[in-house]
Amino acid sequence: MANVRANKRSRTQSDDESEGCAIRRTDEEFWYEDGTVILAAGDVDFRVFKGILAEHSPVFKDMFSLPQPPLANGQVSSSCPVVHLSDSPDDIRALLRVCMPKTNxxxxxxxxxxxxxxxxxxxxxxxxxxxxxxxxxxxxxxxxxxxxxxxxxxxxxxxxxxxxxxxxxxxxxxxxxxxxxxxxxxxxxxxxxxxxxxxxxxxxxxxxxxxxSADDLALCVAARANLMQESVGIALRICAPVLSLSCTHPAHCALAFNSYLHTGRLDPLEVCNTHPLWSAASMVNGVCQMLCDSCWHMLCERNTSERVRFWDRLPAVLGIEVQGWNAGTAAALQQ
Ligand SMILES: [Zn+2]
Structure with missing residues:
Protein backbone atom coordinates (compact mmCIF):
# COMPACT_ATOMS: atom_id res chain seq x y z
CA MET A 1 0.00 0.00 0.00
CA ALA A 2 3.01 2.30 -0.07
CA ASN A 3 5.79 3.29 -2.46
CA VAL A 4 9.39 3.71 -1.44
CA ARG A 5 10.48 7.27 -2.22
CA ALA A 6 13.40 9.51 -1.63
CA ASN A 7 12.67 12.04 1.07
CA LYS A 8 13.13 15.22 -0.97
CA ARG A 9 10.79 17.54 0.86
CA SER A 10 12.36 20.46 2.65
CA ARG A 11 13.74 19.54 6.03
CA THR A 12 11.93 20.51 9.19
CA GLN A 13 12.78 20.20 12.85
CA SER A 14 10.67 17.06 12.98
CA ASP A 15 12.69 15.58 10.15
CA ASP A 16 15.90 16.35 11.94
CA GLU A 17 14.56 14.56 15.00
CA SER A 18 13.92 11.42 12.96
CA GLU A 19 17.37 11.28 11.45
CA GLY A 20 18.23 7.72 10.46
CA CYS A 21 14.81 7.05 8.86
CA ALA A 22 15.78 8.57 5.49
CA ILE A 23 14.02 5.94 3.38
CA ARG A 24 10.33 6.41 3.79
CA ARG A 25 7.35 5.23 1.79
CA THR A 26 4.44 7.22 0.48
CA ASP A 27 1.07 5.59 0.92
CA GLU A 28 -0.51 4.55 -2.39
CA GLU A 29 -4.02 5.23 -1.19
CA PHE A 30 -3.58 8.52 0.66
CA TRP A 31 -0.96 10.70 -1.01
CA TYR A 32 -2.36 13.89 -2.52
CA GLU A 33 0.23 16.16 -4.15
CA ASP A 34 -1.82 19.18 -3.11
CA GLY A 35 -2.30 17.83 0.42
CA THR A 36 -1.70 20.26 3.25
CA VAL A 37 -0.18 17.97 5.89
CA ILE A 38 1.97 14.84 5.95
CA LEU A 39 1.13 12.29 8.62
CA ALA A 40 4.21 10.18 9.34
CA ALA A 41 3.31 6.85 10.92
CA GLY A 42 5.93 4.12 11.19
CA ASP A 43 7.86 4.29 7.91
CA VAL A 44 4.87 5.44 5.85
CA ASP A 45 3.86 9.00 4.95
CA PHE A 46 0.28 10.03 4.21
CA ARG A 47 -0.21 13.41 2.49
CA VAL A 48 -3.74 14.56 3.16
CA PHE A 49 -5.78 17.65 3.98
CA LYS A 50 -5.68 19.32 7.36
CA GLY A 51 -9.12 20.88 7.06
CA ILE A 52 -10.90 17.57 6.45
CA LEU A 53 -9.09 15.81 9.31
CA ALA A 54 -9.76 18.74 11.64
CA GLU A 55 -13.45 18.59 10.71
CA HIS A 56 -13.63 14.96 11.86
CA SER A 57 -11.31 15.13 14.85
CA PRO A 58 -11.05 17.83 17.51
CA VAL A 59 -7.72 16.29 18.50
CA PHE A 60 -6.28 16.84 15.02
CA LYS A 61 -7.86 20.30 14.96
CA ASP A 62 -5.98 21.28 18.12
CA MET A 63 -2.80 19.66 16.81
CA PHE A 64 -2.92 21.63 13.55
CA SER A 65 -3.64 24.90 15.35
CA LEU A 66 -0.24 24.76 17.03
CA PRO A 67 2.34 27.06 15.36
CA GLN A 68 4.95 25.32 13.22
CA PRO A 69 8.39 25.16 14.81
CA PRO A 70 10.78 27.71 13.29
CA LEU A 71 13.60 26.58 11.03
CA ALA A 72 17.21 26.87 12.07
CA ASN A 73 17.44 30.41 10.65
CA GLY A 74 14.42 31.49 12.69
CA GLN A 75 11.99 31.55 9.74
CA VAL A 76 8.76 29.54 9.62
CA SER A 77 8.68 26.81 6.94
CA SER A 78 6.17 27.32 4.14
CA SER A 79 6.41 23.65 3.05
CA CYS A 80 3.87 20.95 3.89
CA PRO A 81 4.17 20.34 7.65
CA VAL A 82 4.94 16.86 8.91
CA VAL A 83 3.16 15.44 11.94
CA HIS A 84 4.76 12.36 13.47
CA LEU A 85 2.29 9.89 14.95
CA SER A 86 2.99 6.92 17.18
CA ASP A 87 0.24 4.85 15.51
CA SER A 88 0.70 2.04 12.98
CA PRO A 89 0.32 2.83 9.24
CA ASP A 90 -2.51 0.28 8.95
CA ASP A 91 -4.46 2.00 11.72
CA ILE A 92 -3.93 5.44 10.17
CA ARG A 93 -5.10 4.12 6.79
CA ALA A 94 -8.27 2.75 8.41
CA LEU A 95 -8.82 6.14 10.01
CA LEU A 96 -8.39 7.99 6.71
CA ARG A 97 -10.80 5.64 4.92
CA VAL A 98 -13.52 6.94 7.18
CA CYS A 99 -12.45 10.60 7.23
CA MET A 100 -11.71 10.77 3.49
CA PRO A 101 -13.68 7.91 1.91
CA LYS A 102 -13.21 7.36 -1.83
CA THR A 103 -16.74 5.96 -1.96
CA ASN A 104 -19.78 6.87 0.11
CA SER A 213 -7.88 -6.60 33.12
CA ALA A 214 -7.61 -8.19 36.57
CA ASP A 215 -11.28 -7.33 37.22
CA ASP A 216 -12.52 -8.98 34.01
CA LEU A 217 -10.28 -12.00 34.57
CA ALA A 218 -11.83 -12.38 38.03
CA LEU A 219 -15.31 -12.16 36.45
CA CYS A 220 -14.47 -14.96 34.02
CA VAL A 221 -12.95 -17.24 36.67
CA ALA A 222 -16.10 -16.93 38.77
CA ALA A 223 -18.35 -17.23 35.71
CA ARG A 224 -16.75 -20.48 34.52
CA ALA A 225 -18.03 -22.26 37.64
CA ASN A 226 -21.48 -20.69 37.17
CA LEU A 227 -21.55 -21.72 33.51
CA MET A 228 -20.80 -25.35 34.35
CA GLN A 229 -23.66 -25.40 36.84
CA GLU A 230 -25.94 -23.90 34.20
CA SER A 231 -24.90 -26.55 31.66
CA VAL A 232 -25.67 -29.42 34.03
CA GLY A 233 -29.02 -27.91 35.04
CA ILE A 234 -30.04 -27.32 31.43
CA ALA A 235 -29.16 -30.88 30.38
CA LEU A 236 -31.08 -32.42 33.28
CA ARG A 237 -34.17 -30.26 32.71
CA ILE A 238 -34.29 -30.82 28.96
CA CYS A 239 -33.87 -34.58 29.27
CA ALA A 240 -36.03 -35.03 32.37
CA PRO A 241 -37.84 -38.38 31.92
CA VAL A 242 -41.34 -36.89 31.83
CA LEU A 243 -43.34 -37.95 28.77
CA SER A 244 -45.69 -35.84 26.68
CA LEU A 245 -49.36 -36.18 27.68
CA SER A 246 -49.98 -37.17 24.05
CA CYS A 247 -47.22 -39.79 23.95
CA THR A 248 -48.11 -42.65 21.59
CA HIS A 249 -45.38 -45.09 22.74
CA PRO A 250 -44.92 -44.59 26.53
CA ALA A 251 -42.73 -47.62 27.21
CA HIS A 252 -40.47 -46.90 24.25
CA CYS A 253 -40.16 -43.15 25.03
CA ALA A 254 -39.50 -43.79 28.75
CA LEU A 255 -36.64 -46.08 27.77
CA ALA A 256 -35.28 -43.40 25.41
CA PHE A 257 -35.35 -40.69 28.10
CA ASN A 258 -33.49 -42.91 30.57
CA SER A 259 -30.98 -44.28 28.11
CA TYR A 260 -28.70 -41.23 28.23
CA LEU A 261 -28.04 -41.86 31.92
CA HIS A 262 -26.95 -45.41 31.20
CA THR A 263 -23.37 -46.01 32.26
CA GLY A 264 -21.01 -45.71 29.35
CA ARG A 265 -23.32 -43.62 27.20
CA LEU A 266 -23.04 -40.36 29.12
CA ASP A 267 -19.99 -38.25 28.36
CA PRO A 268 -19.39 -35.98 31.40
CA LEU A 269 -17.99 -33.23 29.17
CA GLU A 270 -21.23 -33.29 27.19
CA VAL A 271 -23.08 -32.15 30.28
CA CYS A 272 -20.51 -30.39 32.48
CA ASN A 273 -18.89 -27.63 30.41
CA THR A 274 -18.75 -23.83 30.17
CA HIS A 275 -21.00 -23.60 27.10
CA PRO A 276 -24.65 -23.85 28.25
CA LEU A 277 -25.89 -22.48 24.91
CA TRP A 278 -24.78 -25.71 23.21
CA SER A 279 -24.16 -28.16 26.04
CA ALA A 280 -25.79 -31.57 25.71
CA ALA A 281 -26.80 -30.74 22.12
CA SER A 282 -25.74 -34.11 20.70
CA MET A 283 -27.30 -35.91 23.67
CA VAL A 284 -30.61 -34.13 23.08
CA ASN A 285 -30.43 -35.00 19.39
CA GLY A 286 -29.75 -38.63 20.27
CA VAL A 287 -32.76 -38.83 22.60
CA CYS A 288 -34.98 -37.04 20.08
CA GLN A 289 -34.33 -39.67 17.44
CA MET A 290 -35.81 -42.37 19.70
CA LEU A 291 -39.03 -40.53 20.69
CA CYS A 292 -42.55 -40.49 19.31
CA ASP A 293 -43.61 -37.30 17.51
CA SER A 294 -45.35 -35.82 20.57
CA CYS A 295 -42.40 -36.35 22.88
CA TRP A 296 -40.05 -35.10 20.15
CA HIS A 297 -42.00 -31.82 19.93
CA MET A 298 -42.00 -31.51 23.70
CA LEU A 299 -38.25 -32.03 23.89
CA CYS A 300 -37.62 -29.44 21.15
CA GLU A 301 -39.69 -26.88 23.06
CA ARG A 302 -37.80 -27.62 26.27
CA ASN A 303 -34.52 -27.25 24.40
CA THR A 304 -35.43 -23.82 23.00
CA SER A 305 -36.97 -22.44 26.17
CA GLU A 306 -34.02 -23.55 28.33
CA ARG A 307 -31.49 -21.86 26.01
CA VAL A 308 -33.56 -18.65 25.84
CA ARG A 309 -33.97 -18.56 29.63
CA PHE A 310 -30.24 -18.99 30.01
CA TRP A 311 -29.58 -16.18 27.49
CA ASP A 312 -31.83 -13.92 29.56
CA ARG A 313 -29.72 -14.71 32.63
CA LEU A 314 -26.35 -14.49 30.85
CA PRO A 315 -25.31 -11.04 32.17
CA ALA A 316 -26.24 -12.10 35.72
CA VAL A 317 -24.35 -15.39 35.36
CA LEU A 318 -21.32 -13.35 34.29
CA GLY A 319 -21.76 -10.93 37.19
CA ILE A 320 -22.61 -7.83 35.13
CA GLU A 321 -25.70 -5.72 34.32
CA VAL A 322 -26.59 -4.70 30.75
CA GLN A 323 -29.43 -2.34 29.82
CA GLY A 324 -31.64 -3.61 26.96
CA TRP A 325 -30.30 -7.16 27.06
CA ASN A 326 -32.33 -9.56 24.91
CA ALA A 327 -35.29 -7.17 24.66
CA GLY A 328 -36.17 -8.39 21.15
CA THR A 329 -36.39 -12.07 22.01
CA ALA A 330 -38.20 -11.40 25.29
CA ALA A 331 -40.80 -9.31 23.46
CA ALA A 332 -41.26 -12.01 20.81
CA LEU A 333 -41.86 -14.67 23.46
CA GLN A 334 -44.53 -12.55 25.13
CA GLN A 335 -46.57 -12.25 21.92
ZN1 LIG B 1 -43.61 -40.38 23.41
Whole structure:
Protein backbone atom coordinates (compact mmCIF):
# COMPACT_ATOMS: atom_id res chain seq x y z
CA MET A 1 0.00 0.00 0.00
CA ALA A 2 3.01 2.30 -0.07
CA ASN A 3 5.79 3.29 -2.46
CA VAL A 4 9.39 3.71 -1.44
CA ARG A 5 10.48 7.27 -2.22
CA ALA A 6 13.40 9.51 -1.63
CA ASN A 7 12.67 12.04 1.07
CA LYS A 8 13.13 15.22 -0.97
CA ARG A 9 10.79 17.54 0.86
CA SER A 10 12.36 20.46 2.65
CA ARG A 11 13.74 19.54 6.03
CA THR A 12 11.93 20.51 9.19
CA GLN A 13 12.78 20.20 12.85
CA SER A 14 10.67 17.06 12.98
CA ASP A 15 12.69 15.58 10.15
CA ASP A 16 15.90 16.35 11.94
CA GLU A 17 14.56 14.56 15.00
CA SER A 18 13.92 11.42 12.96
CA GLU A 19 17.37 11.28 11.45
CA GLY A 20 18.23 7.72 10.46
CA CYS A 21 14.81 7.05 8.86
CA ALA A 22 15.78 8.57 5.49
CA ILE A 23 14.02 5.94 3.38
CA ARG A 24 10.33 6.41 3.79
CA ARG A 25 7.35 5.23 1.79
CA THR A 26 4.44 7.22 0.48
CA ASP A 27 1.07 5.59 0.92
CA GLU A 28 -0.51 4.55 -2.39
CA GLU A 29 -4.02 5.23 -1.19
CA PHE A 30 -3.58 8.52 0.66
CA TRP A 31 -0.96 10.70 -1.01
CA TYR A 32 -2.36 13.89 -2.52
CA GLU A 33 0.23 16.16 -4.15
CA ASP A 34 -1.82 19.18 -3.11
CA GLY A 35 -2.30 17.83 0.42
CA THR A 36 -1.70 20.26 3.25
CA VAL A 37 -0.18 17.97 5.89
CA ILE A 38 1.97 14.84 5.95
CA LEU A 39 1.13 12.29 8.62
CA ALA A 40 4.21 10.18 9.34
CA ALA A 41 3.31 6.85 10.92
CA GLY A 42 5.93 4.12 11.19
CA ASP A 43 7.86 4.29 7.91
CA VAL A 44 4.87 5.44 5.85
CA ASP A 45 3.86 9.00 4.95
CA PHE A 46 0.28 10.03 4.21
CA ARG A 47 -0.21 13.41 2.49
CA VAL A 48 -3.74 14.56 3.16
CA PHE A 49 -5.78 17.65 3.98
CA LYS A 50 -5.68 19.32 7.36
CA GLY A 51 -9.12 20.88 7.06
CA ILE A 52 -10.90 17.57 6.45
CA LEU A 53 -9.09 15.81 9.31
CA ALA A 54 -9.76 18.74 11.64
CA GLU A 55 -13.45 18.59 10.71
CA HIS A 56 -13.63 14.96 11.86
CA SER A 57 -11.31 15.13 14.85
CA PRO A 58 -11.05 17.83 17.51
CA VAL A 59 -7.72 16.29 18.50
CA PHE A 60 -6.28 16.84 15.02
CA LYS A 61 -7.86 20.30 14.96
CA ASP A 62 -5.98 21.28 18.12
CA MET A 63 -2.80 19.66 16.81
CA PHE A 64 -2.92 21.63 13.55
CA SER A 65 -3.64 24.90 15.35
CA LEU A 66 -0.24 24.76 17.03
CA PRO A 67 2.34 27.06 15.36
CA GLN A 68 4.95 25.32 13.22
CA PRO A 69 8.39 25.16 14.81
CA PRO A 70 10.78 27.71 13.29
CA LEU A 71 13.60 26.58 11.03
CA ALA A 72 17.21 26.87 12.07
CA ASN A 73 17.44 30.41 10.65
CA GLY A 74 14.42 31.49 12.69
CA GLN A 75 11.99 31.55 9.74
CA VAL A 76 8.76 29.54 9.62
CA SER A 77 8.68 26.81 6.94
CA SER A 78 6.17 27.32 4.14
CA SER A 79 6.41 23.65 3.05
CA CYS A 80 3.87 20.95 3.89
CA PRO A 81 4.17 20.34 7.65
CA VAL A 82 4.94 16.86 8.91
CA VAL A 83 3.16 15.44 11.94
CA HIS A 84 4.76 12.36 13.47
CA LEU A 85 2.29 9.89 14.95
CA SER A 86 2.99 6.92 17.18
CA ASP A 87 0.24 4.85 15.51
CA SER A 88 0.70 2.04 12.98
CA PRO A 89 0.32 2.83 9.24
CA ASP A 90 -2.51 0.28 8.95
CA ASP A 91 -4.46 2.00 11.72
CA ILE A 92 -3.93 5.44 10.17
CA ARG A 93 -5.10 4.12 6.79
CA ALA A 94 -8.27 2.75 8.41
CA LEU A 95 -8.82 6.14 10.01
CA LEU A 96 -8.39 7.99 6.71
CA ARG A 97 -10.80 5.64 4.92
CA VAL A 98 -13.52 6.94 7.18
CA CYS A 99 -12.45 10.60 7.23
CA MET A 100 -11.71 10.77 3.49
CA PRO A 101 -13.68 7.91 1.91
CA LYS A 102 -13.21 7.36 -1.83
CA THR A 103 -16.74 5.96 -1.96
CA ASN A 104 -19.78 6.87 0.11
CA UNK A 105 -20.06 3.43 1.62
CA UNK A 106 -19.21 2.18 5.07
CA UNK A 107 -15.78 0.50 4.77
CA UNK A 108 -16.79 -2.14 7.29
CA UNK A 109 -19.68 -3.46 5.21
CA UNK A 110 -17.57 -4.14 2.09
CA UNK A 111 -15.71 -7.18 3.36
CA UNK A 112 -15.38 -8.77 6.73
CA UNK A 113 -12.58 -6.85 8.46
CA UNK A 114 -9.89 -8.53 10.51
CA UNK A 115 -9.79 -8.19 14.27
CA UNK A 116 -6.74 -5.95 13.89
CA UNK A 117 -8.64 -3.54 11.61
CA UNK A 118 -11.57 -3.32 14.00
CA UNK A 119 -9.40 -2.94 17.09
CA UNK A 120 -7.16 -0.33 15.45
CA UNK A 121 -10.17 1.64 14.22
CA UNK A 122 -11.79 1.75 17.63
CA UNK A 123 -8.60 2.63 19.47
CA UNK A 124 -7.63 5.40 17.04
CA UNK A 125 -11.18 6.64 16.70
CA UNK A 126 -11.34 6.89 20.47
CA UNK A 127 -7.88 8.51 20.72
CA UNK A 128 -8.57 11.15 18.05
CA UNK A 129 -12.25 11.49 18.98
CA UNK A 130 -13.56 10.47 15.57
CA UNK A 131 -17.07 9.26 16.36
CA UNK A 132 -17.78 7.87 12.87
CA UNK A 133 -14.78 5.57 13.03
CA UNK A 134 -15.73 4.19 16.44
CA UNK A 135 -19.39 3.84 15.45
CA UNK A 136 -18.59 1.98 12.21
CA UNK A 137 -16.32 -0.50 13.96
CA UNK A 138 -18.62 -1.01 16.96
CA UNK A 139 -21.53 -1.43 14.54
CA UNK A 140 -19.72 -4.36 12.98
CA UNK A 141 -19.00 -5.94 16.38
CA UNK A 142 -22.63 -5.53 17.46
CA UNK A 143 -23.74 -7.72 14.54
CA UNK A 144 -21.87 -10.66 16.09
CA UNK A 145 -21.68 -9.78 19.78
CA UNK A 146 -25.42 -9.24 19.82
CA UNK A 147 -27.90 -8.71 22.66
CA UNK A 148 -30.56 -10.76 20.87
CA UNK A 149 -30.72 -14.54 21.17
CA UNK A 150 -32.55 -15.03 17.86
CA UNK A 151 -29.89 -13.02 16.04
CA UNK A 152 -27.07 -14.88 17.78
CA UNK A 153 -28.58 -18.27 16.96
CA UNK A 154 -29.18 -17.30 13.32
CA UNK A 155 -25.48 -16.40 12.88
CA UNK A 156 -24.53 -20.06 13.36
CA UNK A 157 -20.92 -19.00 13.96
CA UNK A 158 -19.19 -18.23 17.23
CA UNK A 159 -16.98 -15.32 16.14
CA UNK A 160 -16.85 -12.91 13.16
CA UNK A 161 -15.46 -14.61 10.03
CA UNK A 162 -11.93 -13.18 10.30
CA UNK A 163 -11.68 -13.33 14.09
CA UNK A 164 -10.37 -16.10 16.31
CA UNK A 165 -11.92 -17.10 19.63
CA UNK A 166 -9.03 -15.52 21.59
CA UNK A 167 -9.90 -12.12 20.11
CA UNK A 168 -12.83 -12.07 22.54
CA UNK A 169 -10.27 -10.77 25.05
CA UNK A 170 -9.64 -7.77 22.80
CA UNK A 171 -13.38 -7.27 22.25
CA UNK A 172 -13.93 -7.11 26.02
CA UNK A 173 -11.19 -4.48 26.29
CA UNK A 174 -12.69 -2.48 23.39
CA UNK A 175 -16.10 -2.64 25.09
CA UNK A 176 -14.56 -1.30 28.30
CA UNK A 177 -12.67 1.44 26.41
CA UNK A 178 -15.81 2.73 24.70
CA UNK A 179 -18.38 1.95 27.42
CA UNK A 180 -20.20 -0.28 24.92
CA UNK A 181 -21.73 -2.67 27.45
CA UNK A 182 -24.03 -4.54 25.03
CA UNK A 183 -21.16 -6.48 23.43
CA UNK A 184 -19.71 -7.49 26.81
CA UNK A 185 -21.86 -10.55 27.69
CA UNK A 186 -21.11 -12.59 24.57
CA UNK A 187 -17.46 -11.48 24.54
CA UNK A 188 -16.98 -12.45 28.20
CA UNK A 189 -18.87 -15.70 27.53
CA UNK A 190 -16.37 -16.50 24.77
CA UNK A 191 -13.46 -15.63 27.06
CA UNK A 192 -14.82 -18.29 29.43
CA UNK A 193 -14.34 -20.87 26.65
CA UNK A 194 -10.58 -20.16 26.50
CA UNK A 195 -8.02 -22.22 28.39
CA UNK A 196 -4.54 -20.80 29.02
CA UNK A 197 -5.20 -17.82 26.75
CA UNK A 198 -7.75 -16.58 29.26
CA UNK A 199 -4.87 -15.68 31.56
CA UNK A 200 -2.01 -15.20 29.11
CA UNK A 201 -3.93 -13.24 26.46
CA UNK A 202 -2.65 -13.12 22.87
CA UNK A 203 0.12 -11.37 20.96
CA UNK A 204 -0.78 -8.22 19.02
CA UNK A 205 0.81 -7.47 15.63
CA UNK A 206 3.42 -5.25 17.32
CA UNK A 207 4.46 -8.06 19.69
CA UNK A 208 2.81 -6.72 22.85
CA UNK A 209 0.14 -8.81 24.55
CA UNK A 210 -3.57 -8.16 24.80
CA UNK A 211 -4.84 -9.40 28.17
CA UNK A 212 -7.97 -9.04 30.23
CA SER A 213 -7.88 -6.60 33.12
CA ALA A 214 -7.61 -8.19 36.57
CA ASP A 215 -11.28 -7.33 37.22
CA ASP A 216 -12.52 -8.98 34.01
CA LEU A 217 -10.28 -12.00 34.57
CA ALA A 218 -11.83 -12.38 38.03
CA LEU A 219 -15.31 -12.16 36.45
CA CYS A 220 -14.47 -14.96 34.02
CA VAL A 221 -12.95 -17.24 36.67
CA ALA A 222 -16.10 -16.93 38.77
CA ALA A 223 -18.35 -17.23 35.71
CA ARG A 224 -16.75 -20.48 34.52
CA ALA A 225 -18.03 -22.26 37.64
CA ASN A 226 -21.48 -20.69 37.17
CA LEU A 227 -21.55 -21.72 33.51
CA MET A 228 -20.80 -25.35 34.35
CA GLN A 229 -23.66 -25.40 36.84
CA GLU A 230 -25.94 -23.90 34.20
CA SER A 231 -24.90 -26.55 31.66
CA VAL A 232 -25.67 -29.42 34.03
CA GLY A 233 -29.02 -27.91 35.04
CA ILE A 234 -30.04 -27.32 31.43
CA ALA A 235 -29.16 -30.88 30.38
CA LEU A 236 -31.08 -32.42 33.28
CA ARG A 237 -34.17 -30.26 32.71
CA ILE A 238 -34.29 -30.82 28.96
CA CYS A 239 -33.87 -34.58 29.27
CA ALA A 240 -36.03 -35.03 32.37
CA PRO A 241 -37.84 -38.38 31.92
CA VAL A 242 -41.34 -36.89 31.83
CA LEU A 243 -43.34 -37.95 28.77
CA SER A 244 -45.69 -35.84 26.68
CA LEU A 245 -49.36 -36.18 27.68
CA SER A 246 -49.98 -37.17 24.05
CA CYS A 247 -47.22 -39.79 23.95
CA THR A 248 -48.11 -42.65 21.59
CA HIS A 249 -45.38 -45.09 22.74
CA PRO A 250 -44.92 -44.59 26.53
CA ALA A 251 -42.73 -47.62 27.21
CA HIS A 252 -40.47 -46.90 24.25
CA CYS A 253 -40.16 -43.15 25.03
CA ALA A 254 -39.50 -43.79 28.75
CA LEU A 255 -36.64 -46.08 27.77
CA ALA A 256 -35.28 -43.40 25.41
CA PHE A 257 -35.35 -40.69 28.10
CA ASN A 258 -33.49 -42.91 30.57
CA SER A 259 -30.98 -44.28 28.11
CA TYR A 260 -28.70 -41.23 28.23
CA LEU A 261 -28.04 -41.86 31.92
CA HIS A 262 -26.95 -45.41 31.20
CA THR A 263 -23.37 -46.01 32.26
CA GLY A 264 -21.01 -45.71 29.35
CA ARG A 265 -23.32 -43.62 27.20
CA LEU A 266 -23.04 -40.36 29.12
CA ASP A 267 -19.99 -38.25 28.36
CA PRO A 268 -19.39 -35.98 31.40
CA LEU A 269 -17.99 -33.23 29.17
CA GLU A 270 -21.23 -33.29 27.19
CA VAL A 271 -23.08 -32.15 30.28
CA CYS A 272 -20.51 -30.39 32.48
CA ASN A 273 -18.89 -27.63 30.41
CA THR A 274 -18.75 -23.83 30.17
CA HIS A 275 -21.00 -23.60 27.10
CA PRO A 276 -24.65 -23.85 28.25
CA LEU A 277 -25.89 -22.48 24.91
CA TRP A 278 -24.78 -25.71 23.21
CA SER A 279 -24.16 -28.16 26.04
CA ALA A 280 -25.79 -31.57 25.71
CA ALA A 281 -26.80 -30.74 22.12
CA SER A 282 -25.74 -34.11 20.70
CA MET A 283 -27.30 -35.91 23.67
CA VAL A 284 -30.61 -34.13 23.08
CA ASN A 285 -30.43 -35.00 19.39
CA GLY A 286 -29.75 -38.63 20.27
CA VAL A 287 -32.76 -38.83 22.60
CA CYS A 288 -34.98 -37.04 20.08
CA GLN A 289 -34.33 -39.67 17.44
CA MET A 290 -35.81 -42.37 19.70
CA LEU A 291 -39.03 -40.53 20.69
CA CYS A 292 -42.55 -40.49 19.31
CA ASP A 293 -43.61 -37.30 17.51
CA SER A 294 -45.35 -35.82 20.57
CA CYS A 295 -42.40 -36.35 22.88
CA TRP A 296 -40.05 -35.10 20.15
CA HIS A 297 -42.00 -31.82 19.93
CA MET A 298 -42.00 -31.51 23.70
CA LEU A 299 -38.25 -32.03 23.89
CA CYS A 300 -37.62 -29.44 21.15
CA GLU A 301 -39.69 -26.88 23.06
CA ARG A 302 -37.80 -27.62 26.27
CA ASN A 303 -34.52 -27.25 24.40
CA THR A 304 -35.43 -23.82 23.00
CA SER A 305 -36.97 -22.44 26.17
CA GLU A 306 -34.02 -23.55 28.33
CA ARG A 307 -31.49 -21.86 26.01
CA VAL A 308 -33.56 -18.65 25.84
CA ARG A 309 -33.97 -18.56 29.63
CA PHE A 310 -30.24 -18.99 30.01
CA TRP A 311 -29.58 -16.18 27.49
CA ASP A 312 -31.83 -13.92 29.56
CA ARG A 313 -29.72 -14.71 32.63
CA LEU A 314 -26.35 -14.49 30.85
CA PRO A 315 -25.31 -11.04 32.17
CA ALA A 316 -26.24 -12.10 35.72
CA VAL A 317 -24.35 -15.39 35.36
CA LEU A 318 -21.32 -13.35 34.29
CA GLY A 319 -21.76 -10.93 37.19
CA ILE A 320 -22.61 -7.83 35.13
CA GLU A 321 -25.70 -5.72 34.32
CA VAL A 322 -26.59 -4.70 30.75
CA GLN A 323 -29.43 -2.34 29.82
CA GLY A 324 -31.64 -3.61 26.96
CA TRP A 325 -30.30 -7.16 27.06
CA ASN A 326 -32.33 -9.56 24.91
CA ALA A 327 -35.29 -7.17 24.66
CA GLY A 328 -36.17 -8.39 21.15
CA THR A 329 -36.39 -12.07 22.01
CA ALA A 330 -38.20 -11.40 25.29
CA ALA A 331 -40.80 -9.31 23.46
CA ALA A 332 -41.26 -12.01 20.81
CA LEU A 333 -41.86 -14.67 23.46
CA GLN A 334 -44.53 -12.55 25.13
CA GLN A 335 -46.57 -12.25 21.92
ZN1 LIG B 1 -43.61 -40.38 23.41
Missing amino acids: SNPFTQDDPSYETIAGSIRLGHKYEICELVDHALGYLKRYYTVDYSQWKALRIVVPPRFQLMHAIGVVNLARLTDCETILPTALYQCCQLDGELVKGFARADGTRECL
